[in-house]
Amino acid sequence: MTTTEECSLPSIGSVCRTRAGVELKEFFRQRESVVFTLMFPVILLLVFGAVLDYELGSGVSFTQYFMAGVIAAGILGASLQNMAIGIATERSDGTLKGLAGTPMPKSAYFVGKVVQVLVVTVAIVAILLVIGVVFYGVDLPSGTEWLTFAWVAALGSAASTLLGIAVSSLARNGRSASATVTPVALVLQFISGVFFQFSEVPTWLQTVAAVFPLKWMAQGLRSVFLPDALAAQEPAGSWELGRVALVLAIWCVVGLVLCVRTFRWQDRVDR
Amino acid sequence: MKCYGDRNAVDGVDLDIRRGEIFALLGPNGAxxxxxxxxxxxxxxxDGGEVRVLGVDPAEGGRSWKAELGIVLQSGAGDSQLTCLELLRAQAAYYPDPRDPAEVLELVGLTEKAGSRGRTLSGGQRRRLDVALGIVGRPRLLFLDEPTTGFDPEARRQFWSLIRSLRDLGTTMLLTTHYLDEAEELADRVGVITRGRLVEVAVPSALGGRGQAPAVVSWTEDGVRRTAETASPTAFVAELAIRFPGEVPDLAVARPTLEDVYLRMIGEPS
Incomplete structure (x- = not known):
């Protein structure tokens, strides 16, 4: 009785484009997500830049240091927090279940999410860089530093996105996801060297932070924004870019495995 | 379509739904x-049993199978920042041969809400948007799970005429409801499900032996209300007509209502 041929279904590419459009509209039209994800790092930068106006030595201002941290925090917000809260909401309000009942290829849903994360991340980074340069005279990276910037941001973003998708399955709904993920992200930011120098964090907390991706993202980005003289203040006495890549890559794998094993298109049946 | 389930929640459902019909699954909450x-x-x-929907086992239904279904979930679609028209356009993009989104909005009576976001719609409008999303892919089979729960009577009547116009377009529909008037109004056939069992399948007028059940004739004679059960109400009324010079006072002929037989079937005292 099946009359529709497989080939007459819309191509995956065209469905992916549709999903990308949907995801971008969903994000940028929701005031909460724009303020929370996009404006929060900007406000942090403005406030910290204005208040903590001191020198770290070697002629480097705190804002220059904070630039790396706030970009890392912005990437975390655009990926981990955004995905965890957004997908948990879509799961509990039936959006995911509705999509699962359509012939949409499931991969297109994730492609849409990745496009959303990419666009939001690029927007955050661009806004932060402009504010840093215009208001606080932050030195932009140069030459191959941009390359390091790009891979640290891409790898960190990928790891955090996968982790966010995985975490969304733990939450009962969007609100509980927000209530769980937001404080965890905040604590991670405090112990990962976002708000103040990582060297000031107690050693045991440094060890805790080193388990999670944010610390490595921030460290990788510091190598981009700070002169190499400051590498001596890092725990290992260097930027450890190899280890940054390794830890973030491991988190990508862990996140992917968790996603594949835990992702659900509907609420648990035993509500 | 054939369905035979065998599980805790549903244990013994055996039914065939024919092309082009509206089939209503009636039953109390939790049935x-x-x-x-x-x-x-x-x-x-x-857990077991054999199920075929459009010739395919739903457990193995792929994209092309889903392309022929429309699903209106009980919970409805989630909150979205997209407008009604944008939502329909996106949904249409998943299907091989979709209906025109603007025409679908017209069909469900939401044309003037095309540019509104979902959250600004009333409950009835939201439900019609759910139906619009369910039919934009031009399904051969449409599932409607309790589509009118929480509607006021006027919204329900409007919704019913929408469902009828969909039937006229050739859509087969499986409707679940706990409203008897809705089943009676819309369905070609009704299945009553209770405690996970399908107890009967029949056209609404014949459900529970309603067609053959004795009719109750009532009238007023000498100031007293009289009633009589009879298998041949026509002959009975003809006799009454002879006994009375003019109109038979307060004459009424009634069959058991759908509600009477339904309550009996699900084991509630009527």
């Missing part, structure tokens, strides 16, 4: 209506 429908839609795994 297994949604479970049955979700097995057919491919949302739930079943």
């Amino acid at each position: 297994g209506k949604t479970t049955t429908v979700e097995v057919l839609e491919g949302y739930r795994a079943r």
Whole structure:
């Protein structure tokens, strides 16, 4: 009785484009997500830049240091927090279940999410860089530093996105996801060297932070924004870019495995 | 379509739904209506039994199978920042041969809400948007899970005429409801499900032996209300007509209502 041929279904590419459009509209039209994800790092930068106006030595201002941290925090917000809260909401309000009942290829849903994360991340980074340069005279990276910037941001973003998708399955709904993920992200930011120098964090907390991706993202980005003289203040006495890549890559794998094993298109049946 | 489920929530559902009909699954809350429908839609795994929907086992239904279904979930679609028209356009993009989104909005009576976001719609409008999303892919089979719960009577009547116009377009529909008037109004056939069992399938007028049940004739004679049960109400009324010079006072002929037989079937005292 099946009359529709497989080939007459819309191509995956065209469905992916549709999903990308949907995801971008969903994000940028929701005031909460724009303020929370996009404006929060900007406000942090403005406030910290204005208040903590001191020198770290070697002629480097705190804002220059904070630039790396706030970009890392912005990437975390655009990926981990955004995905965890957004997908948990879509799961509990039936959006995911509705999509699962359509012939949409499931991969297109994730492609849409990745496009959303990419666009939001690029927007955050661009806004932060402009504010840093215009208001606080932050030195932009140069030459191959941009390359390091790009891979640290891409790898960190990928790891955090996968982790966010995985975490969304733990939450009962969007609100509980927000209530769980937001404080965890905040604590991670405090112990990962976002708000103040990582060297000031107690050693045991440094060890805790080193388990999670944010610390490595921030460290990788510091190598981009700070002169190499400051590498001596890092725990290992260097930027450890190899280890940054390794830890973030491991988190990508862990996140992917968790996603594949835990992702659900509907609420648990035993509500 | 054939469905035979065998599980805790649903244990013994055997039914065939014919092309082009509206089939209503009636039953009290918790009877297994949604479970049955979700097995057919491919949302739930079943523990046993044989199920075929459009010739395909829902557990193995792929994209081309889903392209022929329309699903209106009980919970409805989630909150979205997209307008009604944008939502329909996106949904249409998943299907091989979709209806024109603007025409679908017209069909469900939401044309003037095309540019509004979902959250600004009333309950009835939201439900019509759910139906619009369910039919934009031009389904051969449409599932409607309790589509009118929470509607006021006027909204329900409007919704019914929408469903009838969909039938006129050739859509087969499986409707679950706990409203008897809705089943009687819309359905070509009704299945009554209770405690996970399908107890009967019949056209609404014949459900529970309603067609053959004795009619109750009542009238007023000498100031007293009289009633009589009879298998041949026509002959009985003709006799009455002879006994009275003019009109038979307060004459009424009644068959058991759908509600009477339904309550009996689900084991409630009527």
